[in-house]
Amino acid sequence: MKIAVAGKGGSGKTLVAGSLAFLLTRAGYTTLTIDADSAPNLGFLLGLSAREAGAIVPVSKNEGLIAAKTGTAFPGVYSLNFTVDDVVSKYAVPTPAGPHLLVMGTVTSMGAGCTCPANSMIRALLRHLFVERDEMVVLDMEAGVEHIGRGTAENVDMMLVVSDAHRQSLAIAERILRMAKDAGIPRLALVGNRIMDAGQEQVIRDFAHTRDLAVVGMIPFDATVTRAGIAGDSIETLQNSAAVCAISGILDRIFQDLQTRPLIRDAPGGHA
Template structure:
């Protein structure tokens, strides 16, 4: 099961990605969680402290690793063929959630399609994780639509486009869904988050109907999640209606795979 989670910034996609990872671990899956956001914070959702998260070296920014994989004896020339399975073994961080975390980091080069060494390593690693491994993989994508242009989500089973009832969030979600329709992704649809009452649900469902979009799930507003975000503490999973709804979503995605 390979699931990418995206959406407008601030809609709660990282919470949903982290909760999906936790739910899949609970159900017995080995899980690799990938933080592909340019402002990574999935580590916190997986139970690491801020200090522990700060010590993680993003793959794209790990100069020693990039040189090891792509370096040659010739200046300006780098290898295009290399193995990446050892990156997972040596650089994936175990988390209290039970999932292992890889932080991709930002490729600091001109152009989204650059042929720089860091880009080559990240691209090869992403393909290996999504196509060649049997682990459940959860990708927390960067906000907006840039990742679609780079093909980062290619080959995943499901693209979950997170939105709340705010019209701007819904418009961004519709754009993401439209751009993803021409891809090989089997299932693309909306996950409504922080749904507080009938008005929110109606706004999301009517927008989806008008734009021909599937509503895959609706996650209720949960005051405990909001409080945990403010205090920086973990949510009480046993009492969280949002977390249980996300676990139901994980189960549904597994059954439909």
């Protein structure tokens, strides 16, 4: 199963992505998390120290790796024929919370110069991770909508778009969902986050209903999440919080949907 988590910056998508990866690992699945945000911070949530997280070079900025994979003997010419099957084993980092973490980084321009080899590398690696590997993969996407146009989430099984009840957050969620639908992602769902009362939940449900969108769950406002962020605590300290319990319910519903309309590959350890 390959899940992409998207949303406006500050929407809580990293909490959702990190919690899903943590819960999948705790359930016995081999799980890889991918941080594709331009300001990666998923490592902190998964328990890495500031020093450990800071030492990770994003794949898109790893000039040695990109040159080794795409370089040729001709200046300005790069190869499109390369393998990426060794990248995870060499560059994914184990985390205290359980999942392995691969910091992808982003390619800000599709055009000129050294960006082209980096972009080719990212596309090939993402296709390998989503199509050719069997473990669970959770992708924490770049905030906003531009990444959809770059094809970052092609070949995922499902995209969750996280939003609170604010109009701007919902407007960006709508754009992401529309672009993801156009890109052919087979399952799309909205996740309400930081829900403080029934009125906020209804705003999100009304928004989804008028646009024929599925709502896979509501995550309540949880002060323990805020306190953990200030303290720099990992997801393990939040596993019994109201927010993570709600995300666990969302994961259960995802599995129920996949059992009804199967897309999942055979999972390690006999899970399905």
